[in-house]
Each structure stands twice: as C-alpha cells, then as structure tokens.
Amino acid sequence: MKAYFFVSALILSSATWALDLGDLLKGVGEASSKKSSAPASKLSDQDVTRGLKDALVEGAGKAVSTLGRTDGFLLNDKVRIPLPESLQNVESVMKALGQGKRVEELKTSLNRAAEAAVPEAKTLLVDAIKNMSVADAKAVLTGGEDAATKYFRQATETKLHERFLPIVGKTVNRYKLTQQYDRIAGTASKAGLVSKEQANMSEYVTGKALDGLFFMIAEEEKAIRRDPLGRSSEYVRKVFGSLQKR
Template sequence: MPKYYFIYNVFAASVVFFSSSALAFDLGGMINSDQILNLGKSLPQNTDNTSASAAGLANFSNKDQVTSLKQALTQGAETAVSELAKQNGYLGNDKVRIPLPENLQKIAGLMQTVGMGKYADDLIASMNRAAEAAVPEARKLLAGAVKTMSVDDAKNILTGGNEAATQYFRKKTETALTGKFKPIVEKSMEKVQLAQKYDQFAAKGAALGLVDQRDAKMDDYVTRKALDGLFVMMAEQEKAIRANPLEATGALAKKVFSAIKN
C-alpha cells in the first residue's frame, strides 16, 4: 500500500541518516523511561527507618506479620491490575502510557508534517491496547508470589523501603509475566501493518548499533513497557498503604502498617 511504502522509506532513510551521523546523533535526547522504571535495582536504604520499622514489628508474631503483608499485597496487586486492564488503563494514564520507541519518535514529527501523524497515533493506541489486553494475566502469578512468601521475605518487605514489595514482585514474577504477556501482545499487534514495518526498520537500525536491541521488535518493546507500567502502578499502591495504613484492607494489615510507620 502506498502509505506504508512511504513510511517504510522514511524509516529506511532515517537509518541511513543516523548511520552517517552516528557521532552527532543523541540517543539520550529523549527521556529514558527505563531508567525511571527500573525499580529496585539500586535504591538506597534508610537505616533509621529500617530500625524503627523493625522495632514496630516487635509486638507482632511472625504469623501476623506475614498475614498482614499478604492482605496488603493482594489488595495492591489486584488494584493495580484492575486499573490497567480497563479501557484506557494504559493509554489514558500519563504515568504508564506506552510511547513510540525512541528511534521512531525521532521521525514522528516528519510523519506529522506530511499528514501521516494519524498512523503514528494509531500505532500508539494499538500498543497500549495490547498492554491492556495482556495485563489480566498478571493476577494469577502475582497471587502465587504472595502465597509462597516466606517469613524472611515478609520481614524484609515490611522493614524495607517504599518499593520493597514491588521489588519482591518484580524479582519473583518478571520472567514468568513476560512469557504470559508476549503471546497476547503478539496477537494484538500482528494485524498492525505499521508495527510490521517498524520491525523491518528497527532490525536494520539494531544491526548498525543505532537501535537498542531490546527495541528491535515491536512485540518485545510493548511487552517490556507493559510490565514496567504494571510495576509502576504496584509501587504507587504500596506507597499509598505505607503512607496511610488505614487504606489497607484487613484490620491486621492496618495495625501492622501503622506500627511500622510510627
């Protein structure tokens, strides 16, 4: 089709341009959301808060600590998934909306100037709809991570930082979630012709070292961003419960989180 042929040529021309201007091409010019969303990799710990939290737990048995945490985590995970799974859960939320891959953002302006901005907008909508379709798959895996939590896991989360639970979930479920999300994303995106053209363009860009290998396939990119968005929302739920324990579901969870906050 002529419109896709034109877009593909724009992609191909961009690869040539970028390869001839590699030294001047600033891949860091866009905000790198991966750096923001890479939760739990290098967060500093506040030892004073950790000590205070441990003291607050002294009046609760190990069983109570684990039970209260499971109540809160089940609540937070379910809320995060439910919010994202509804229509516009990703697309309508600035915090988790999946943007065009960075290398494609570089030419999106050109598409706008030639009256083809609609195709970029349609691609963004398709990516986010794919994420919304995939995210319900997280429920079972997140629930499983809660059920298998050990006493030590619970103590580390309760006395950890504001995103300690989110870090735990990411460590325990990210690989399995990727396996669950990707087939749904693939199915959602397989009829999006612009996504197929992107894969052709990005493969050439990756070979030239101009495109992050992780972004060389649209399905991989959308799956990764969908997971990032899920963990962002889970972190928000965790912070809210820590900041206001009375928002926790279950009387025991309210008591334990109030104790570690004080």
C-alpha cells in the same frame, strides 16, 4: 548520519504502510476497628505474614484492575506507552507523508496491547503472594517503601514477560507499520543504530507494560505504607501501623 539512515529507511517504506485476585480479595474484606500499638518486633510471625499478604493482595489487585481495562494505559500520563524513540524522531515526517492517522492508530494500539495483557498478571501475582515465606514477609515489611514491589518483580517478571508477549504481539502485529518497523529496526539494531530493547515492537511494548504494572504496584505500596489505618484489613492496619509507631 545514523538518524538519517533510519529516517530514510522509514520514508522509503511509507508506500506500504496500509495500516482476581478476586478470591483472595474476599479475605481482605475482614474489617475491624481495632488499632494495634504493638511494635513490629513484637508482632507474631503469623501477623506479619498475614498483614503483608493482605497488603500485597490489595495493592496488586488495584494495580491490575486500574491498568487492565480500556484506557488504563492510554489515558494515564504516568504509564502511557509512547512510540519507540526511533519512531518518535520521524513522527512528523510520517505525518507529512499522509500517515498521521495510522501513526495515531499505532500509538493507541500499543497501549491497548498492554491493557489486554495486564490481566494475565493476576495468577502469577497471586502465586507469588502464596509462596511468600515468613522471612520474605519480614524483609519486605522492614524494607524500603518499594520493597514489596521489588519482591514482586523478582518473583514474577520473567514469567509475566512470557505471558504478556504473545498477547501484545497479537495486537500490535495487526499493523503493517509494525511489521515494517520490526524489519528496519532489526537491521538498524545490528548496526548499532537502534537499541536492542527497541528493535522489536512486541518486545518494546511488553517491557513498557511491565514497567507500568510495577510502577502502579509501587504507587499502591507507598499509599499503604503512608496510610495503613485507612485499609480494610485488620492485619494490614496492625502490621504497617506498627511501623509508624517506631
């Protein structure tokens, strides 16, 4: 009955669907062929902090550049943003009503919105790196394989959401289907038919964009921890390489 209500509401509405990290990265370019065998416990605080910050600059920078470009989300199966679940359930009905093209346009726009927003993460991620204390660096270094990603998320997620939301909204709200969805889903949410997270398209896409960003940062972090010796920064090789010698 709940699904029927939502489907019916969307069908009735169908007639109106007219639908750099750049400066810091220069520092990461310092190359050296030296490989340190010093255990993490014997590394200086300066080495630990520098190595961790270089690694974060490298990982976060790659994540932002990968996602913050055309097709960064749309053609990446791991982070592509789908229609909200409630729209997925009626997608075939919408196409049967001749709305297929507009549905595809909307799906593309969700991902384009995320791609446009992600570059805004640059400044906040850099600030989080600059503000990292020695204690933070040591905790991240010896933490789990996604400890740095968790640090980033805790330090930046709220502000990133604030930065992303208006950019996302500017893109997705061009579509009347989005406006229709927001009205219907907002009402359905109050009745418990749609989750709060999916009751507004801009909020939904912003949340998915953040999930995608932190997912890619986590992927980069894992790669650095697995193969620190392949990194350009001497400090990254020294600090993360020491963990592999334990």
